[in-house]
Amino acid sequence: MSEHTSQPLTGLTSGLTSAPTDLPARTASLRGPWTIETLARNGEVLHRHRVAALPIRMGRAYDNDFIVDDDYAAAHHAVVEAGPDGRLRLRDLGSRNGIVHKARRIKDELAIDGDTVVRMGHTSLRIRGAAHRVAPELVDRTMHGWEGMLPGGAGIVLAVLAALLVAWLTDDSNDLERYALFPAAASGIGLAWAGLWAFGNRLFGRRARLGRHLFIYGCALAALVGLRLLASVVAYAWSLEWLTAYASHAAVATVAVAVYFHLATVTPQYRRRLRLACGALAVLVSSMILAGNMQRHGRTADELYMPVLLPPELRASPDVPVADYIDQVGAMKKDIDAERSGGN
């Protein structure tokens, strides 16, 4: 990324060319004042400079209307004038490196409008007249009150609660240390995770929004634990063994949703694209899990059978007699024999 120091408007405006005001949108660029925008590679505006009148002389020298602070630009690199067709014209003043438009060096001059991006040396520019149309304002759905300590605290509380629940459920020795260790681990990992996102947010957005990221982490952790428990309970109650057999995909989806919210916090303007990307990522990871299970265990499920045992009050479906079960086992023979003869 190139650096640009902002140049104060120099009083060198000369040659008053009054632009026609009643021309259609095509020639709208002829209405001043004009704004020269220095762009980053991704199209982001790094710097804006306003010029009141045409022609606009551009280059590294101090007698220019717009000083291009770029070692690869000539002292007098280019000039912008009004063309005979009512459009702006960018003319090369015989620079060594020239002006590049769409990866091609322009011969002599180029008709430009508000969306033409040209490169001089290492600097990408675009010139827009005062009449240039801008996109309508976005609907602000950001909850501005839900920033900082409030969501951050809520996220930590959620993570700690989820960790405490796991610590309590898996406690088989009345060991009190785990009730400190689990929450500490959960909040420590949360801080590191949210910290990384906040760093990215500061880099690509303008603010760190650590609180938001912590909240997303807390919600994701609680959702992971909650979904696992819910799947176990439902699977146990109604004999839906596939729920726990494919539980890892629910976890993948949860993580994908969390990553989407993190990314949308960083760059809210690309929500649609991020949604697609996270969805694609989740599908990719899930299919990798399926393929991995197939390769390692010869089955797509995560487990051979559902090991979940819960209190008898949580059973809702009726049990079957032993004879039915034996019939079910007997019916399996066909598949095994097929596998035996097929695999050989």
Added chain:
Amino acid sequence: MKRAVLALLLTCIAIGAALEATSPPAAAQPQPQNLAQPAPRTTQNTAGAGTGAAVGAPQMPVDTAPAATPNAPLPGETETQDALPEPSLAAQDLYDSARSDLLQIRMLLKNGRTQSTVGSGFLVGTSNLALTNYHVVSQMALDPAIYTAEYIDTDGNTGPVELMAVDVLHDLAVVRINRNGSGFFKVPEQPVRLRQGQRLYSLGNPLDLGFAISEGAYNGVLTRSFYDRLIFSGPINSGMSGGPSVTASGTVAGINVSRRRDGESVSFLVPVKHAQELLRKVAEQAAPPADFNPLIGKQLLAHQGSMVDKLLEEPLTLKGMGQYLVPVRESGEVRCWGRSNARGAVYSTDSMSCVMQSAVFVSDVQQTGNVAMTHQYIRSGTMDPMRFATLASDTFQVNNLGSTGDPRLTKPFCTERFVHTRTLPLRAVTCVRAYRKFEGLYNFTLLTASTDASQSSLQSRLDVSGVSYENGLRVTRAYLGAFGRSGRR
């Protein structure tokens, strides 16, 4: 100030360098010790290599069996009670006359002809047939495309070995070689009668170190083995497998087969009557079978039939574990152990495991035909139901159904259901794997967990390996149906 700091820094570096310079001799000192260390390791290695090369006798921790001890002389039995001469002299004489008929049998990889396992064998009478253990020649029987065999006699002559017949269940094999025996080893037509304490001489090539003879005493028939074995109180080492154990007159009493690793000179012999049967079969057959695998499969099928019949010949015994009634089998062939593991005051576990000693050696990596059952009773008075459920779920998770990449078995197929017996609701999981090489044989695993209480859990596992599908179902049904509640807590 800056200079003083710099000077201090330089001094520190200088001292550090000096210390470093003096340290090497100190560091070098331990080196001789380090060099000395490998010395004992090398001796261990050669011993290790020896045992590695020798046929490891199949480990049969405690064998079990139908007890048909021929203590009383039956009509037609040969009396082989000799007057005992001086032991050492007798051994010398015996070895002198036996050595020409004693063989070492080596399994060779066809590619490169390197030996993979070695065992012993002996020529029967004046024929060109030699007896050995099945486990000595198992590789050749199972994978004739990869393995071949040769014999070496005590004079160092070698020759090819042709497999004639195998008896997997009694661990015997008959091979043919290109020369005849001198007639020293007599395999009598009639069963041999032995007396407890009678001196026997065991011959073979222990650990591939050289031919040897060892003395010991006959100590009856092992009753805990599924197939009868003679107890020989004398040293049999790996590599002697397949060698003969003879009386002083050269009558073969049994074939060396295994020893107890945890015992001292507690070894086992295959009774010679099974060798007689196998030799009779060889005499009847026109030519040796081209592929032994179907034959081995048939023998294993026969084994599982008698094993399951034995297991289910009478209803399973019910034992109480807490409020539950669990099925076990109480008989000579099934051994059970109990264990209690009270972890702190939170919960306690009582477990009971039973094994039917009917495992049959198929290959170095495959034993089959055994039955094992385990019951685990977990209870807690203080744990919350959800917490106890997590603990029970953890225990119910079994991952050791064997590697799914095992090429000898198909991947496991499982069926899971919530079932109820007459008095107890259970969660039942059955996983079945089929043998790829032996058609009609399967491994059944049944896992059950009680679902009737929130603070106690009965979890059981039944493993039946190498059975037909029907027998697997039979055992599963009998076992699963037997679970119940005793009503008392």
